[in-house]
Amino acid sequence: MTSLRVQDLWAGYDPGLSIVKGVSFVVARGETICILGPNGAGKSTLIKALAGQVPVQDGRVTLDGRDVTGLSSHLLVRQGLGFVPQTENIFASLSIRENLQIAAELLPKAARAARIDAMFTAFPDLGKRPKELAGALSGGQRQMLAAARALLTEPEVLMLDEPSAGLSPKLVGQVFDTLAQISAQGVTLILVEQNVRAALAITKRALVLVDGQMAHDGPTEGLQDGAFLGQLFLGQRKGASL
Amino acid sequence: MELLAYAAFFLTIALTYAVICLGLNVQWGQTGLFNVGVAGFVGLGAYTSAVLTTPDVDARIGGFGLPILVGWAAAMLVAGVVSFAVGVLTLRMRSDYLAITTFGVAVTLQLVFQNWEAVTGGAFGLAFIPRPFAGLQSQPFAFNLSNLAVTAAVVLAVYLLLEHLLRSPWGRTLRAVREDDVAARALGKNPTRIRLQAFALGGAIMGLAGAVQAHFIGFVAPGNFLPMMTFQVWAMLIVGGSGNNRGAILGAVLVWAIWALSGAAIAELFPADQQARAASLQIVIIGVMLSLILLWRPQGILPEGRSRNRLRKKEPAE
Amino acid sequence: MNPQAIVEGLIAGSTIGLGAIGLTLAYSILRFANFTHGDYLAWGAYFTLSLTGFLGGLAAAFGAPLAPFSFGLGLPLAMLGGMVMTVVLALVLDRVLFGRLRARGAETIIIVMASFGASMALRSLLEFIYTARPEYFTKALQIAQPIGFGMRATPDQLLVIGVTAVLVVALHLIVTRSATGRAMRAVAENPALAGVYGIDTARVIRMTWIIGAALACVAGVMAGLLVQIRPYMGFDLLLPLFAAAILGGIGSIPGAMLGGLIIGLSEAFAVQIIGAEWRAAVSFIILVLVLLLRPQGIFGRGAA
Numbered sequence: 001m002t003s004l005r006v007q008d009l010w011a012g013y014d015p016g017l018s019i020v021k022g023v024s025f026v027v028a029r030g031e032t033i034c035i036l037g038p039n040g041a042g043k044s045t046l047i048k049a050l051a052g053q054v055p056v057q058d059g060r061v062t063l064d065g066r067d068v069t070g071l072s073s074h075l076l077v078r079q080g081l082g083f084v085p086q087t088e089n090i091f092a093s094l095s096i097r098e099n100l101q102i103a104a105e106l107l108p109k110a111a112r113a114a115r116i117d118a119m120f121t122a123f124p125d126l127g128k129r130p131k132e133l134a135g136a137l138s139g140g141q142r143q144m145l146a147a148a149r150a151l152l153t154e155p156e157v158l159m160l161d162e163p164s165a166g167l168s169p170k171l172v173g174q175v176f177d178t179l180a181q182i183s184a185q186g187v188t189l190i191l192v193e194q195n196v197r198a199a200l201a202i203t204k205r206a207l208v209l210v211d212g213q214m215a216h217d218g219p220t221e222g223l224q225d226g227a228f229l230g231q232l233f234l235g236q237r238k239g240a241s242l
Numbered sequence: 243m244e245l246l247a248y249a250a251f252f253l254t255i256a257l258t259y260a261v262i263c264l265g266l267n268v269q270w271g272q273t274g275l276f277n278v279g280v281a282g283f284v285g286l287g288a289y290t291s292a293v294l295t296t297p298d299v300d301a302r303i304g305g306f307g308l309p310i311l312v313g314w315a316a317a318m319l320v321a322g323v324v325s326f327a328v329g330v331l332t333l334r335m336r337s338d339y340l341a342i343t344t345f346g347v348a349v350t351l352q353l354v355f356q357n358w359e360a361v362t363g364g365a366f367g368l369a370f371i372p373r374p375f376a377g378l379q380s381q382p383f384a385f386n387l388s389n390l391a392v393t394a395a396v397v398l399a400v401y402l403l404l405e406h407l408l409r410s411p412w413g414r415t416l417r418a419v420r421e422d423d424v425a426a427r428a429l430g431k432n433p434t435r436i437r438l439q440a441f442a443l444g445g446a447i448m449g450l451a452g453a454v455q456a457h458f459i460g461f462v463a464p465g466n467f468l469p470m471m472t473f474q475v476w477a478m479l480i481v482g483g484s485g486n487n488r489g490a491i492l493g494a495v496l497v498w499a500i501w502a503l504s505g506a507a508i509a510e511l512f513p514a515d516q517q518a519r520a521a522s523l524q525i526v527i528i529g530v531m532l533s534l535i536l537l538w539r540p541q542g543i544l545p546e547g548r549s550r551n552r553l554r555k556k557e558p559a560e
Numbered sequence: 561m562n563p564q565a566i567v568e569g570l571i572a573g574s575t576i577g578l579g580a581i582g583l584t585l586a587y588s589i590l591r592f593a594n595f596t597h598g599d600y601l602a603w604g605a606y607f608t609l610s611l612t613g614f615l616g617g618l619a620a621a622f623g624a625p626l627a628p629f630s631f632g633l634g635l636p637l638a639m640l641g642g643m644v645m646t647v648v649l650a651l652v653l654d655r656v657l658f659g660r661l662r663a664r665g666a667e668t669i670i671i672v673m674a675s676f677g678a679s680m681a682l683r684s685l686l687e688f689i690y691t692a693r694p695e696y697f698t699k700a701l702q703i704a705q706p707i708g709f710g711m712r713a714t715p716d717q718l719l720v721i722g723v724t725a726v727l728v729v730a731l732h733l734i735v736t737r738s739a740t741g742r743a744m745r746a747v748a749e750n751p752a753l754a755g756v757y758g759i760d761t762a763r764v765i766r767m768t769w770i771i772g773a774a775l776a777c778v779a780g781v782m783a784g785l786l787v788q789i790r791p792y793m794g795f796d797l798l799l800p801l802f803a804a805a806i807l808g809g810i811g812s813i814p815g816a817m818l819g820g821l822i823i824g825l826s827e828a829f830a831v832q833i834i835g836a837e838w839r840a841a842v843s844f845i846i847l848v849l850v851l852l853l854r855p856q857g858i859f860g861r862g863a864a
Contacts, residue, residue: 053752073755083756091757093749098742105739106758149757276669278595278676331851337669338593339851341676342802345595346844349799357837469795473680476673519691522684522791529681533657536674540666 002064003029003157003188004050004081009059011049018057019045021212027157032179032189034199034220037209038233043192044086046209047159050190051083052076063157078106082155086162089146092135096126099134099145103152119148140171147178157188164195176202200224208232208239215239250386256498257393258455263479263490264400265447271485272408273440274420275333276341280448280475282348285355285467286324287317287449288456292368293361295457310372314453321449326442333437348472355464367463371456389458396454397491400447404487416440470525474501477532483542492544501528563710565828571717571786573824574724578779579797580804580816581731582772588748588811589768592668595675596653597776598794598801599682600646604777605784605793606686608635608642609695628715630700631785639781643774650773651766653678659765679795686791695789697781720782727778728817731771735813740767748811799840800827803847809860818858822846 004027011020019042027033037043048054050061052073061069068079076083091099100119104112120127123144134145143163150158163179164172172195180202183189193199200206200220208216208229215232216239223229232239262284269275277283291313294306328347332340355362362368374392378385407413419426419433426433456462474497482493504524512520535542583597615634616623622634657678661671704712735741746754747764754761776794783793804823808815827842834841850857 051756053756073752074758074760077756077758085753085756088750088753089756091746091749091753094742094745101739102742102746102757102759105743153758274669276672331848335851335855338672339806339855341669341672342593342806343847343851345802346799346847350841350844353838353841357835469680473677476676480673519688522687525684526681526688529677529684532677533674533681536666536670536677537657537660540670 003027003031004190005060005062006050007060007062009046009049009061010057011045011054011059012057013045013054015055015057019054019212020049022059023209023212023214024059025207025214025217027188027190029156029188030183030186031205032183032191032203033205033207034191034193034203035207035209036193036196036199036229037215041209042212043209044161045212047083047161047190047192048085051081051085051159053083053085077153077155080156082150082153082158084146084150084158084160084163086165090134090137090142090149092133094134095131096134096137096145097130099149100152103149106153115152115154119152122151123148140167140174143167143171143175144178147175147182151182151187155187157190158182159190159192161192162194163191164193164198172198196223196226196229210235247383247386250383250390252498252502253495254386254390254393254458255455256495257390257397257491258451258458259475259478259498260397260491260494261393261400261451261454262448262475263482263494264397264404264487265444265451266475266479267444267484267487267490268404268440268447269444270479271490272413272416272420273437273444274337275437275441276337277344277441277444278341278472279344279346279348279351281467281469281471282344282351283321283325283445283448284452284455284471285351285462285464287321287452288462288467289355289362289368289452290320290449291317291453292371292456292462295372296368296370310374310457313457314450317449317453318446319449321452322442322446325445325448326438328445329438329441333434333441348467348469352464352467355467362464365464367461367466369461371460371462373457373460393454393458396450400450401487401491408487412436412439473525473532474498474528477528479542480532480535480540481542483544486542486544489542489544493542496543497528500531562832564712565832566825567707567711567713567717569825569828570721570821571824572827573821574721575779575783575786575820576797576800576804576824577817577820578724578727578775578782579801580808580820581728581813582775582779583801584805584808584810584812584816585744585768586772587805589744590658590662590765592658592671592675593802595672595798596679596682597772598796598798599679599686600650600773600776600794601780601783601797602686602789602791602794603649603682603780604642604646604773605780605789606690606695607645608638608777608781609697609784609789611638611641612697614638625698625700629719630698630702630714630716632698635697635781635785639778642781643777646777646780647770647773650769654765654769683791683795690791692791695784697785697789716785720786723778724782724817727775728813731775732813740764744768796840799847800824800843803843803850805857806855807846807850807857809857812857812859815857815859 006023006025009020009023010018012018023046035043035046045054049056052071056070060067063079063081066079068076068081100116104116107115120130125141126145126148137145163175167175176198179189183202191199191203200223204220205218206220206223207214210233218239262280266277266280269277294308294316295310295313297307328343332343356365375385375388378388415431416436419431419436423433478493478497479490481497483489501524504527508520508523509517579597579601583594586594586597612634615638622632624632626632657674658671661674702714702716704714707713735744743759743764744767746757746759747761751761780794800823804819805816807822808819823843823846826846827839830842831839
């Protein structure tokens, strides 16, 4: 049963210039996939387009059969599509609790307090001083808050843009442990990652984007050895088809 | 004959506005700075020149009776220096702080013109400003024509100077700074310093325009330099084509023509006791026109050749 | 130093502060210096004036002054209507002009320029419709009562100060405690992220205009009640409004109010020394000092 179906997606900031050029793929419910590719390939743009942050120029996106093409971010969240940006992914001038309260607005009134408490339980560091400004948090803690905020509404699909960026190896490990747990709970996960090793550890399927187009869509076995991946990145070979 | 005399008069005023627009173009078109206090700088130049060149009067300081050209030079200097000071204060900040501060400068200068009677003559202003070709005053046609020639010469001189500057290394640096501040800095250019210079230059040209205008009309009063003038000049520049010296001149003549025509139409259509009220319609027309141009053809009638598309913000790279 | 200046300063400061709150909200959420804000004050006062006249025509009871104030029931009722109309004006202007420019990704300075043009047009339209003749809400005169420390105030003036205090406190609570307030603060920090969090940014923008325009109307009515109503009344307040918003720190409601009070009091004391005709220069001097010494304002964070 499919979660997310992307058909021939073209996207870019300027109307005349496309960064994502005709990408298609399908993600099944509960799957965890990663999107890899060299710098400038369009991975971030792709995921931002799916999140409503970059204009969709052509193509179609359906979530559980519902057409969500070109919807703005705040509507996509309500459809069950969560997104954690790479940088500036929390409100530094608001408190930790307030960051979560904003997300909780999307839930029925009765459920809000319980869900916020659930996040504090899942991420104990956040619950210690909930009135503290989010800007005072360390890099790793910010990622936790960003993830907690996105998880609060129990999204069907959660997309993360380079969750390991800028973090120390220990923190990267923690982040990916958390992601593995999230995946185990049945959430469909889409990760854009530069850190190939960490991504391949928790995903079974990889999409490789080169120059805005899909160069490979297949299982992650065989990708651990860097040679194949390197050749894909350099455009020297085409990988498995969709 | 009378019509020609009037046409010459009209064109002369339009051309003084063209000089203001050229000055504003340096600040906005070439440097991207939004000066909301244009009228203040124009007035500063006008008053400076007037104070220096009018004959001595007991009740006032000033009235040194100096030659016209000295007055004009001083006007440029004073306006340029004050612009420089304003720039030093605000150029490092967000662009709207510059807008607000220049607005405040104009308001304050207006107060000075109005209240510092010892120098500016207060609400009555300064009269008997020496006119170029004063000897021809009894022949309106010849007088207007010769003043038109002088004003046109000033416009031409400023235009040529600016065009020359734009093609010079200084102009190229200015353009580089406007296009990409960060890259220019990496190349060792100091964006703030060159912006300051451009801002001061623009202000000096505005001061000159004020002086030329004052000497043509023969008197200055605080009521000549209201926000309305700032507004007219902006409309002229945007309509004509910002970033473009020819656009500045075209816009000045065109908008002044619309202003004069609408004024004449209103005078015809409205009864005498409603004139003042109807005059405000002129401003509404210009205001709506300005907004429409910004919406539909923001580059103006004569677009600059290589203008940066100021209408779209820069987006982050992938 | 005449202590009466304190009363005058508080009154002027209340008007400036209320207007500055709307300005600072628009500035922080919509990210541009809105030159039309002063005209919302003026239009608010004129809308209310017209409605007062209309209500007074309906029934004399609306016009009869309600002791101890100089105005009747008609004025507060008309003001409510005026607030609605001012809000509509602001929303229409946003739909027709600012919103369109935003949708195109226009640079901030272009939007500021458009607001400058629109303000000129709005002001002149007022003058065309109502003429430049000063108008008044009420002909009833009030005697200033002593309130201690050598100061005197009329009941109207005390009401203005009281209403302002209530409004500021209410607004502060809304912004810091309510979901709408959180959403507004979020959009002020990062509009794109706000969308990702599920916030409907268009709705927040509408809310900003609604609050700003409604407050501007109240400020305009206050100024009109205590002084007079003229087409240029808003424009003449624009420089103090900007100065107050910047002094208080862009985006801060307490800051805008405090800034307004500081400017009001400074003006009141300064004119005792330098004369009333120089009043407007006080705001300019304060603005320059703020930009020189602490550009982020009292409650602003970091550098501008």
